[in-house]
Amino acid sequence: MNALAATNRNFQHAARILGLDSKLQKSLLIPFREIKVECTVPKDDSSFVSYIGFRIQHDNARGPMKGGIRYHPEVDPDEVNALAQLMTWKTAVADIPYGGAKGGIGCNPRELSVSELQRVTCVFTQKIHDLIGTHRDVPAPDMGTNSQTMAWILDEYSKFHSYSPAVVTGKPIELGGSLGREAATGRGVVFATEFLLAEYGMSIANMKFAIQGFGNVGSWAATFIHQKGGKVVAVSDITGAVKNQNGIDIPALLKHKEKTRSLKDFGGGDAMDPNDLLVHECDVLIPCALGGVLNKENAADVKAKFIIEAANHPTDPEADEILSRKGVIILPDIYANSGGVTVSYFEWVQNIQGFMWEEEKVNYELKRYMKRAFNDIKAMCHTYNCNLRMGAFTLGVNKVARATLLRGWEA
Numbered sequence: 001m002n003a004l005a006a007t008n009r010n011f012q013h014a015a016r017i018l019g020l021d022s023k024l025q026k027s028l029l030i031p032f033r034e035i036k037v038e039c040t041v042p043k044d045d046s047s048f049v050s051y052i053g054f055r056i057q058h059d060n061a062r063g064p065m066k067g068g069i070r071y072h073p074e075v076d077p078d079e080v081n082a083l084a085q086l087m088t089w090k091t092a093v094a095d096i097p098y099g100g101a102k103g104g105i106g107c108n109p110r111e112l113s114v115s116e117l118q119r120v121t122c123v124f125t126q127k128i129h130d131l132i133g134t135h136r137d138v139p140a141p142d143m144g145t146n147s148q149t150m151a152w153i154l155d156e157y158s159k160f161h162s163y164s165p166a167v168v169t170g171k172p173i174e175l176g177g178s179l180g181r182e183a184a185t186g187r188g189v190v191f192a193t194e195f196l197l198a199e200y201g202m203s204i205a206n207m208k209f210a211i212q213g214f215g216n217v218g219s220w221a222a223t224f225i226h227q228k229g230g231k232v233v234a235v236s237d238i239t240g241a242v243k244n245q246n247g248i249d250i251p252a253l254l255k256h257k258e259k260t261r262s263l264k265d266f267g268g269g270d271a272m273d274p275n276d277l278l279v280h281e282c283d284v285l286i287p288c289a290l291g292g293v294l295n296k297e298n299a300a301d302v303k304a305k306f307i308i309e310a311a312n313h314p315t316d317p318e319a320d321e322i323l324s325r326k327g328v329i330i331l332p333d334i335y336a337n338s339g340g341v342t343v344s345y346f347e348w349v350q351n352i353q354g355f356m357w358e359e360e361k362v363n364y365e366l367k368r369y370m371k372r373a374f375n376d377i378k379a380m381c382h383t384y385n386c387n388l389r390m391g392a393f394t395l396g397v398n399k400v401a402r403a404t405l406l407r408g409w410e411a
């Protein structure tokens with residue numbers, strides 16, 4: 001099932017539970033605006049290459065639209081649309097004053113030089129600069145992009161408008177980025193994991209974790225789990241996978257990856273087939289890479305008792321049903337990975353105030369927001385007798401529906 005169909009299905013299920021008016025349901029699903037642009041840039045060898053870029057602005061009932069920009073060869077409009085919609089529910093679950101958006105360019109950043117990436121980013125920004133803005137739509141990093149990408153967007157945007165650091169978040173600290181944003185999604189994932197495990201009288205120490213993806217989110221999540229005494233028994237990324245039943249030395253793996261840009265040939269574990277990571281023996285599985293990786297082909301073979309959705313939309317609805325029948329507890333993406341956008345919100349607030357917070361304050365507030373959202377989701381699960389995904393969806397959809405109605409929406 002494609003990402004958009006799956007996301008719509010979860011939304012419709014939540015809307016039915018909430019008893020939302022059918023016309024309002026339809027209106028909430030249709031994106032506010034869909035932008036598709038062609039980005040042609042010279043390569044370093046002077047030949048030209050063209051990419052399609054998207055920015056889908058899903059909803060702005062609760063505030064400016066917010067969400068990352070992804071550079072990946074598989075970016076397609078339906079997937080960006082689904083990810084934009086997920087941002088709308090995520091910002092509502094986190095209770096931060098934003099709507100949802102997402103962007104993407106269908107390129108492979110691993111095959112482009114730094115100057116080629118800069119040119120693609122600048123052309124994309126030239127095409128969308130009129131439609132983003134501090135109080136309109138605020139991009140951030142996602143897969144394949146990082147603080148440098150945000151610095152280029154900020155620079156290009158500022159050529160058309162006044163200098164506006166709050167037009168993007170996830171920036172370098174030197175340009176008004178927030179302390180703690182780089183690690184925030186992984187840190188939030190680990191807070192969320194602790195809150196969930198505590199419900200079952202468990203903690204991270206000595207539990208076994210398997211992590212798919214070792215980029216921004218995966219590497220920070222692995223680092224914090226390792227620090228808290230959890231055993232990361234398997235890690236994979238696009239270059240390969242490594243396992244060690246006694247727990248991988250994560251700082252050593254980070255050093256190896258920094259040196260070789262790969263997980264291959266790491267001395268502190270055995271190589272494994274990356275396709276086996278999701279069904280590896282562990283207590284907690286944390287997908288931190290692509291969407292749709294848990295599906296009807298592999299769900300029955302998952303060994304984990306808990307799945308923490310650090311990636312966006314890693315579990316399709318068929319897998320959801322299979323896993324639920326097996327008794328696997330899934331902490332959904334729109335809550336589990338909301339630490340990133342929550343600290344993006346803190347960054348935006350700091351930029352608007354022209355003030356910088358200490359990192360301790362950022363991390364303290366992040367934990368507080370994540371705890372509140374967890375309790376709010378639990379309350380919805382209790383009210384509607386539903387699982388955590390529907391608890392999070394009903395929480396998010398209800399807030400957006402109420403804001404839409406209060407602003408005067410009429411059928």
Ligand SMILES: NC(=O)C1=CN([C@@H]2O[C@H](COP(=O)(O)OP(=O)(O)OC[C@H]3O[C@@H](n4cnc5c(N)ncnc54)[C@H](O)[C@@H]3O)[C@@H](O)[C@H]2O)C=CC1
Pocket residue numbers: 141142143144145185212213214215216217218236237238239274288289290291310311312337338340341
């Ligand atoms: N960066 C952020 O603040 C946030 C990211 N997310 C989500 O987290 C996920 C990861 O994002 P980032 O860490 O930022 O991206 P990233 O680009 O820093 O890292 C992605 C990782 O996934 C790996 N990967 C790609 N294809 C793979 C495959 N087929 N098998 C195994 N690994 C594969 C890459 O090698 C890399 O290690 C995405 O789903 C993203 O939407 C969600 C919320 C915020």
Ligand SMILES: O=C(O)CCC(=O)C(=O)O
Pocket residue numbers: 066067068069090138139140141142169170312337338340341342344
């Ligand atoms: O930090 C942000 O604004 C958005 C991060 C993001 O794209 C996501 O949560 O999926």
